[in-house]
Amino acid sequence: MTDWEKKAAAKRAQRDALLPQDLVQCDTSELDVLAFPAQSGNLSRQELEITDSQNITVLLDRIKDRTYSAEQVVRAFCRRAAIAQQLTNCLAEVFFDRAILHAKNLDDEYMRTGKPRGVLHGLPISLKEQIGVAGVERSFGFVGFLGRVVERDAAITALLVEAGAVPYCTTNVAQHLGFGAAVNNVFGETTNPSNRTLTSGGSSGGEGALIALRGSVLGIGSDIGGSVRIPAGFSGIYSLRPSYLRFPYEGTCNSQEGQESLRSVLGPMAASIDGLKLAFKTVLDLKPWRLDPAVLRMPWNEERYQLSEHGGGKNLVFGIMVDDGFVRAAPPYHRALDQVSSALKAAGHSVVEYKAYDAGMGYHLFGEVWTADGHKDLYDTLALSGEPRVGPLGSGPEVVQEEQVSVTKYWEIQYRKQRFLKAQLDHWNATEAVTGSGRPVDAILCPVSATAPQTLRGRQYYGYTAWCNLADYPSAVVPVTRVDQAKDPKVAREAYHNDLDRELWEMYDPEVYKNAPIGVQVVGQKDEDEAVIRMAEIVDAALKASRAS
Known part of the structure; x- marks a missing residue:
């Protein structure tokens, strides 16, 4: 085994050790595994009810009316995301414990003030691996970038958190973010949950597979500097590719000098159609041009x-x-x-x-x-x-x-x-x-x-x-x-x-x-x-x- 193979194997082992260890191994030869999370016996009735929500807005309403706590929702999606990982290898970084603590703090705040943090209060959000989360590694699918920890949240991450969302994982990508399949030497290859002999698309294929299996209902994928965005079409979910410079951006240059010289269009991907407007309008209403100098000062346009x-x-x-x-x-x-x-x-x-x-x-x-x-x-x-x-x-x-x-x-x-x-x-x-x-x-x-x-x-x-x-x-x-x-x-x-x-x-x-x-x-x-x-x-x-x- 070469040195780079040893480093990649160690990284995967580190990720896997952070997944819930009480889940029964999802051992199946089926190609179509979309129904498998519900059949695995790993999720309680309430966890299935939460993660199978057909409408993101309704799920948010149930958090706000205290049918579910933010902690219950985050825990449910963390567990289902771990099942999705077993089935399709869709995850890159996992920080479930941190997300659960974040959710508990939101619950305490809500109990104390009677006011939700924001429009996305308590909603777990998955992010494509290129998107910076403070304190979390970001490799862009390169072994040479392993060990690089992001110092501060990307603009899109910060805005989602400001709106009350709870980031809990990042998802697998194409090496160099440059082709239509989520495969790299660090985390391996993500498969399509509808037919695991096929790709789930790229470069945001991990995000597509995770949402298709309801390990997430709302996430952020991307179009890279004129590249292609096909994960939603290849995973059976909804997605939006915004106009350039209207949504917050993140550096995608893989140079050794800070990875900030290229820009990428970041777009929402969702399990239900309401997620596209919800994510896009929420971010624009928080004035992303405050955080990202490249974003145009173009608020949500209701007439349009x-x-x-x-x-x-x-x-x-x-x-x-x-x-x-x-x-x-x-x-x-x-x-x-x-x-x-x-x-x-x-x-x-x-x-x-x-x-x-x-x-x-x-x-x-x-x-x-x-x-x-x-x-x-x-x-x-x-x-x-x-x-x-x-x-x-x-x-x-x-x-x-x-x-x-x-x-x-x-x-x-x-x-x-x-x-x-x-x-x-x-x-x-x-x-x-x-x-x-x-x-x-x-x-x-x-x-x-x-x-x-x-x-x-x-x-x-x-x-x-x-x-x-x-x-x-x-x-x-x-x-x-x-x-x-x-x-x-x-x-x-x-x-x-x-x-x-x-x-x-x-x-x-x-x-x-x-x-x-x-x-x-x-x-x-x-x-x-x-x-x-x-x-x-x-x-x-x-x-x-x-x-x-």
């Missing part, structure tokens, strides 16, 4: 949430894109978007086809921006311990720079990017000619990926999320369905857009990907975060109504 620029939310027109013209999405996404389309029409809205603007060029530009440093940062960090690289470089874009580009070259890339984004915006606005509403399409509905959740470390295409990051379009993910072998058969095609399109289409196998979660994105234009949240709620409500009818 009420869709004042979109006919007040009545007779919305959605553009549906199942094929971006570069890589066609796999069959389950066709069925999912058909379901969404039918549900929205039944709810009184309209749906039109949306054709992407030159997705191949956008994907190419994304690759140029994402790999502009020639992966120097990655290689320098790997050299700290001698550990190997894990996962694909660039994780998908066909343009992968192996050498750093010059400043002049980088600005040339940015110039081409801005010209592309202008043309793309004009393309979107031109849809006014076909909507009949006097507006362009109000939002675009599209897949989370061209592929279903892939086999562990399998090939993925990020174009359906990368275009949002490139243009700074906020997007929300709504879970829709799961891969069904009978309903989602492999389909032959006579023609393909390119070799990548052929490779990914032919890779699809409904038996391999059975039960994999399939989510749909709701994409809005820049800074329409509140509108995207509301339209995601409308999509979700329409789906639920259609299933109930």
Whole structure:
């Protein structure tokens, strides 16, 4: 065993020793383990009632009316998180004892003052491992960073605590936070609880798996500097990717000089749709620009949430894109978007086809921006311990720079990017000619990926999320369905857009990907975060109504 392997093994042992030791080992060969926590016998009736809450707002109300104490809620989620860890290897750092003490203090304060700490009083919050928690190690999935303890809470952590939330764990990530699976040499690989031969996405895959198993109901994942966010779509949960500079940020540069030179968009991930608005509005109401100089002074906009620029939310027109013209999405996404389309029409809205603007060029530009440093940062960090690289470089874009580009070259890339984004915006606005509403399409509905959740470390295409990051379009993910072998058969095609399109289409196998979660994105234009949240709620409500009818 090499030195780095010994250090990683010691770290995992340290983490495991902090988990509850009275839990019966979850020994199962089942691929779908979503129901296993409730069947394991490890949770009491009350713990199941708490962790199975179907609505985060209702759970918070039950803490505030003292149906549950904050301590009871935190203890329940700590135990369920430990079960989720056994099943999917989703946790990085655990600090349950500290969280339970925090909850006790909140209970004492509430008893003494009669006032909850804040909107999130007593709610356990899980955090992606990159997010700083004072006194807790943060490695970004690198052996070379083990032993580095965060000195102070990140801005997002501090704001959540100020609102009454109780951080209790951090979750597994992709090495370097740079590809679509949560795997690294420190904590290993996180699997998808719906089918453990598949990935739960990345780079926030640990967060996605934990929430899917209800080891958390609300957590913070991320989009990294133009990277992709697919854990929610791959884990069957809700998520929001805010506009850049509207939500608190955290350093993600893995340099030895403080890890603060790159920024990442941090977005809420939740077990129920109400969690997106709850988390986003709560943080904005606490004025995050007080703590993070990069955050714009843009408070919550209620008019935007009420869709004042979109006919007040009545007779919305959605553009549906199942094929971006570069890589066609796999069959389950066709069925999912058909379901969404039918549900929205039944709810009184309209749906039109949306054709992407030159997705191949956008994907190419994304690759140029994402790999502009020639992966120097990655290689320098790997050299700290001698550990190997894990996962694909660039994780998908066909343009992968192996050498750093010059400043002049980088600005040339940015110039081409801005010209592309202008043309793309004009393309979107031109849809006014076909909507009949006097507006362009109000939002675009599209897949989370061209592929279903892939086999562990399998090939993925990020174009359906990368275009949002490139243009700074906020997007929300709504879970829709799961891969069904009978309903989602492999389909032959006579023609393909390119070799990548052929490779990914032919890779699809409904038996391999059975039960994999399939989510749909709701994409809005820049800074329409509140509108995207509301339209995601409308999509979700329409789906639920259609299933109930």
